[in-house]
Amino acid sequence: MQFDDxxxxxxxxxxxxxxxxxxxxxxxxxELQVSDVGVDGHIEQRVAGKPTGRPRLTPAEG
Structure with missing residues (x-):
C-alpha cells in the first residue's frame, strides 16, 4: 500500500x-482505526492511575 503525503x-x-x-x-x-480525515484517536485522562472513562476527541492533524 502506498501513502500520499x-x-x-x-x-x-x-x-x-x-x-x-x-x-x-x-x-x-x-487510535481510531478509521481511515478518513478528522478525529484520529481519543486521549483519556487517568486519575490515580485509573482511566476516567471520559475520552476527549483529539485531531492528530490541525
Whole structure:
C-alpha cells in the first residue's frame, strides 16, 4: 500500500501523539482505526492511575 503525503503526515501525527501519551502515565491514547480525515484517536485522562472513562476527541492533524 502506498501513502500520499497527506496520509503519511496523518500517520506520523498519530504515531507522535501515541508516543507522547505513552510517556505520560496520566493519559491513555486510543487510535481510531478509521481511515478518513478528522478525529484520529481519543486521549483519556487517568486519575490515580485509573482511566476516567471520559475520552476527549483529539485531531492528530490541525
Amino acid at each position: 497527506r496520509q503519511l503526515t496523518a500517520r506520523l501525527g498519530v504515531t507522535l501523539v501515541d508516543q507522547l501519551a505513552h510517556g505520560d502515565h496520566s493519559v491513555d491514547f486510543r
